[in-house]
Amino acid sequence: MDSFSQWVDQLSNEQGRQALLGMLRGVEREALRIDKDGYLATDPHPQALGSALTHSRITTDYSEALLEFITPVETNIDKLLEGLTKTHAYTVQNLDGQQLWPVSMPCYVGDTKDIPIAQYGSSNVGKMKTLYRQGLTYRYGALMQIISGVHFNFSVSQTLWDTLYEQSDKSLSRCDFVSERYFGMIRNYRRLVWVLPYLFGASPALCGSFIKNRPSDLPFEKTGKGTLYLPYATSLRMSDLGYTNKEQEKLSISYNSLSEYLAGMHEAIKMPSAKFAEIGVKVDGQYRQLNDYVLQIENEFYSPIRAKRVSLKNEKPSQSLARAGVEYIEVRALDVNPFSPIGIEASQIRFLDLFLLYCLLSPSAASDDTESQEIAANLKSVVLEGRKPGLMLSKNEQPISLQSWLSDLMAELKPLAVLLDGKPEGEYQLALMTWERAVDQPEATISGQIMQQIFEQETDHGYWVMGLAKQYEEQMKAYPLAQTDIDEYMAEAKSSISAQKELEKSGGDFDQFLKSYMES
Template identity: 50%
Template sequence: MNLSARLDALRQRQQTATLAGINRGVERETLRITNSGQLAQTMHPQSLGATLTHPLITTDYAESLLEFITPVSRSVRETLTQLRDLHRFTYRHIGDELLWPLSMPCYVNEPKDIRIADFGSSHVGMMKSTYRQGLTHRYGAVMQTIAGVHYNFSVSDQLWDELAAQDGAQNCSDYRSERYFDLIRNFLKHAWVVPYFFGASPVVCSSFTRYSPGDVDLQSFGGGMSYRPYATALRMSDLGYTNKEQAALRISYDSAQQYIDGLRRAVSTPSERFAKIGVQDDQGEFRQLNSNILQIENEFYAPIRPKRTAHSGETPTQALERGGVEYIEIRALDTNPYTPVGITAEQMLFLDLLLMHCLLSDSPKMSWDDQQQAGKNLTKVVLDGRDPRLRLQQGEHQVLLKEQLKDLFKTLEPLAEVMDNANGGDAYRCVLGHLGPQIDNPERTLSGQLIADMRKAQQHGQGFAMQLAQHYREQLLQESLEYYSEDELKALATKSLTEQSTIESQQSGTFAAYLQAYFAAAEEKKERAC
């Protein structure tokens, strides 16, 4: 059933209101930096809590790479308020440090200056740190300091009931997983749309490119910066998150089980390249968790992931196998530098529209050639998306990017109207109205604006990103908390420290034995599943 037929069925059954119950969450990464624009060398402040156990404030790869996580909410405004409060609270506890407002890192002196995140002395904490040590040896520390924003999305139980009724199916975990994988395949074909509008990393610090293995042709931007004239999101190019060995895995999105099997195959397939690193050094210290293509499933790089909240000790694929897909994680978003929290309501609403379109539209299976073609289109837009002459592959033909976008917007307009009616108001139509002119004028996109503003600041001998960072610090420090209270966030921090201490005091055995048991349990589950 195509999108138009789905919408007609919702109208006829008077079920359009089911489109309103979207569940959202945001994960925003950002580097702590000094007033001179370099990576902070300080450890994660204890007053923010324990990164191992805090549900809202943690670190990603490095001690200086903060990650803010919002709870699930059905309100865009609530999510942004929660996110802003976490930034406000953090600024009160990091002294005179700043939060870097771009995805690509600030000045990096030497890779040794990047401290891998410390999650404590428990086995689970050491596993997290060892995994990051493995990423360092495999891809380099500098690449891991790139920040992004992840958008988590799921639809209501009421909509699932309605879609299952339309399909004559039972609303169960298998049905939802099947339909979420329909969404994923459609998103992969349209993933390039996200960096076109929201890519915000067309410029990189030359200190970063010294240590990047990526082969991207860049030009001098001046001021120690490099760029591509039409780039949108160099974060997603070969300069950023890449693992060429993963391409050989040919992980399929045609079903949940094929996806699960592919990831498990990657975690158990040895890599000659990574075997040369060694799992342990001469003193028995771990250099990586294992020498397989993926150390663990989280190492798989993709612009979108199917997710389910895992139980303690459970791998992501075990969680999917147990309960099916719970939500979708979009990983193609650069940090938006024009807001102190890295993402705006407009971006969230547009992603809602795009993802709902992907869910409700027909979704044929994807061959490996189809996947490769979708990846090539994404790469073209990442590197040259603002080139008005750029053509993308559409079936057997090359079609101008702007013509494909205009066609997409035509299909989104009736969906936006229905979703506005379901929610009350005109927010979705307003988003299309604002983004639409950027199709014919790429310089109005985020990447176009950023290049223009960086050029202007450069002419005045200033750094645009540092200006933003200092402005956001002053702004957020002056604001009061709105969703959380200071006492609530302090209590969360204290609780997380206690929980980490309890985990560390209750563990037994060696770390090596813990790892062996962890991977044995994952393998045992795989055998039972087969």
């Protein structure tokens, strides 16, 4: 089996370099709408932004106030970020004075009953999307669902797949080979997932209102009037305070192959839950959730990475994968970067490129329950105390310091960065140098920079974030959108509203629609 360094050597020519540079990327960035005082917006999705159900670039996630910006797929990083910036600018310029909350953990929330669930109109598919979110409210509470993140979608070029397949024994079809290698990539990603919250984790502190009366055994310290923090935390978003589902712990989802993954997912969406059954599905004629299984739908399964394929109309994610295999992967372990007005910046993307290519091109043995427990323990250690001096992790059941492991990884990524740049001191090498500083300097991580600013400014986390929200509002209002861009956004807003109205004309019995969907 070829090693990562051997693959880099094999691809070290212009043809190999171009095959590697053909990566496709997309970004999905979530952001809460807030009012001038930092409270969650409670008004409907702005008309100028179109229909959240059918718009291709501006939608909502759990809440009516939780915007989600989706980029088209791009090969060029600058073009990707420029497109995301334009979507932010158009949105802010049409928010009537509202702002975007520029961090992952929510703004001040009074009564959780005031958190508006996203509305998608009166079509059956729109009703189902809202009902799914209603179910999440009953299951986990609304507060957990307004945490924001950034999702990074990634695939490699068909030319690279041609090269990798030609080097294989061709015992699999090309389609099956691609899926197998993507799942190998996923397994390696899971082994190294702690790297991302260490470097890019951006939620070491939060507003005390998020905890409210919920019990927590985390040893929080307090600063200012109401900021809670852990001294060495990196990403409280990824801790038990964030996206957790104790019921999902009984699931057995394997990443050792596409077939095993699909079998596990099929079992999961049919697994009864006594806890969720207590909620009821339809009570006094009103739906509370889609069903009482451990997962209402596949999207409820939380994982820091997903295998994906663009779905056909009315096709579920697993059906897409079963039809034609893995097309791309979705990285879901990224906090919103508060030092960027769009939640992510170029050096992060270049590091992710290097990191994900490393996961793809490195050998990847099958994983078992013992390793899964090791992966979970490493991730928990890093999200809660990743900046702690001398922190020890576990690799192949042997103790290793975070610093040593990360240093070794950075050294392995350097030849790939040189290859992708094709010249000395190119952008990939500079990005790697930027984040390599954090190996020995935890204060250079995003979480370290956040805590440094809060302490230096002697301010509360919420006030600090509000300052950024105002700054980014001014930036985006001043962003010079071309008239052609404005016309394009206005046209899509209009056409998306028309598309929603067309869906609403079809009608049909919702009970029957839901029954058919669940049985399909």
